[in-house]
Amino acid sequence: MKCHIRNSERRACWQAIAITAICVALAAQATAQGGGELRFCLRAEPKTFHPLKVDDDASAAIRYLTGGVLVRVNRQTQQLEPGLAVSWNVSKDGREISFRLRSGVTFSDGTPFSAGDVAYTIQQLMDPALHSSTGDAFRSGAGNVETKVLSPTQISIRFPAQVAGLDRLFDQVAILSQHSPKKEMAVLGPFLVSDYTPGATVLLQRNPNYWKTDDRGRKLPYLDSIRLDIQPNRDVELLRFKRGELDLINSLDSTYFDKLAETSPQLVHDAGPSLDSEQLWFNEVTKAPISGYKKNWFHSANFRRAISEAINREDMARVVFHGHAQPAAGPFSPANLFWFNNRLKPQAYSPDAALKALQSEGFRLENGTLKDKDGNAVVFSIATNSGNKARESMAVLIQDDLQKIGIHVNVVTLDFPSLIERMMQTFDYEAILLGLTNVDLDPNGEMNVWLSSSENHQWNPQQKVPETAWEAEIDRLMRVQASASDANKRKEAFDRVQEIAVEEEPFIFLVNKNALSAVATTVHGAAPVILSPQTFWNAERLTVSPK
């Protein structure tokens, strides 16, 4: 039996199909911005999606992409910019901050945003039961934090004591919803967590209720989604990037950077010196189980300065980091535009001057071996963490440099827990080579390093009273900078701290690594910077074109 369809019916049928296809396409366009999907790796499993509990890099990356904050540090200019707050004001005594909030903003689930949510977030943040490391930065003294909701768009927050750099700290505080049934999964940032497969992937979708628009009034973010693959292996990450399976690599190793640059120079970005530093320090702990004569060497500022002078930092930056590092001038990198002390310059390499300085201290060179005034050969060990190829190479370069002035160095690599145990508990070491990862521009973030009473005052931690005059002076200056509300006064105090640190060399600062990254050519709008998150700090304005 044959079925006959008339031409007019056939035409009508095709028209119906075409109209349906157009409707489907339009509907799809209505939900997607067409910005594509951005793919990159998290190097560890995120420990939490709760923005106030974040204390690891993977969770911090997700918080950055999903959390809405009152004020945001622009990663390029390092200046503070309005976020959910259109304006803010810090009181003269540095204890109170008032925000005027944006109106008409809603959370990703449609719950309206108001000053009540900010008050709720602060209350949660300061709750000791939450153990929030973000909250720790706000704990300035005994007493409660008071929040006063003045109107749905106005709030003031008063702290029991002055908090230095108070406004900048809010860059880390993602606002929670007081009323949303989704709790912390209701967000105000450009993206929201839509799927999570432990050990494999975190999928972020664009937040349809995100408040920000571009200059042309187009809603941000442009991207439809971000796929974060959990991948601790850097070789695999690089291989996948080369295959086009990933769009970004953050914190690229200098060796990988050069390998990639050889074949695809357009993909790699060197943003210049980062905030991170690598340093060497001697054990100055009085009760440390090391020989008395070695303690005398390590306690001598002249000895430490001579060692510093005998280390060739230029070679270190060139050989170990293939030129993607700069000799360090002091505790802060020049990348920290405001707080770096411009008067400081990297220590010049001069083994002859180092030897002369040691000889003036009673050391003498005998048959290629340096000996102290009591005849003890100058031999010590430098421990570093195993598996870190750059640090192992730095230690071997130092070994070779110091050999030139008759000092014998034994390089020891230890697994990280053993190294930390020796460093923090048993103090059974002579010198350690490690790095400091700085994410905070403000010197307040380093209070735990510079205060002599702190447990992270690595060369001689937890001193009941400062054991040296210069440590007492650093303690005083750090407290001055933390309690002054005038930024210039703070800078003046911290500049002096940097100068004392360079004069006394408790840390021998070696190099500041450059911020290296890779971005696929399919990603548009990327402008890698030195501050974390290097490559996706402007994720809301990125687009990915299909290959």
Added chain:
Amino acid sequence: MSLWRKLPYVLLALVLAASLAANWLAPAGYARQYREATDAPPSHAHWLGTDELGRDRFSRVLYGTRISLLLAPAAALLSALLAALIGGLAGYLGGMWARMAMAVTDLFLSLPWLFLLITARALMPLNVSPLVSVMVTFLLLGLLGWTTAARVLCASAGTLRTADFVRQARAAGLPGLRLFWVHVVPNLKPVLYAQFWISIPVFILSEANLGILGLGVAEPMPSWGSLLKELEGLVSVGEEPWKFVPLILLVVVVTSFQSLLSRREEVAA
């Protein structure tokens, strides 16, 4: 003897001689850094190029061969002797002794060696010279590497215990220890040799892996293990083929040893 059959002897002799003559053959000391020529390809000045710190790779291969070729067999010998003593004797005695020895062996096999080695490293002083570090590393390997060989030797000795010639000797009144030494040990030799040769490359590679615990050969002293580490992260074989020389050397030496071993077994058969 044909040239083919002589080849393993020749190769081993050449490698051993070259490593022993490193002081004269090497164009530079193993620690000398040519910082202006790091990661350089082979040249007239540096036959195998330089490593990432500018050290002459050919010199480091020669000195590293000396260390690995002398100390890995020493550690293998120590572990083989321990295995013969514990496994061989337990197998020969049989019964309760064999069960006890094997229980101890199983216990050793089940121990988390990684953590024990970390503990061992934590107990050691940090300020030890590279030479002491290398000796300690191979001594530890020798002391810990006997367990698998002991199980094999225990099984072999157990079979020999009930063999006719051993029963005959026992019936003839030969005392136990002498019987073990004269009749059992010579028959365990092929298994013992095999375990010895197998252990050498295992120890060489173990030393390389121990480096991440800070137990390996300390810088700037080279070893095959530290030289093999250079291959980490190498994307393709054709990229820098000269970096494979330590690996080729390891394969050549181990193959030559194995070839000699099988030759001896053929002769014995």
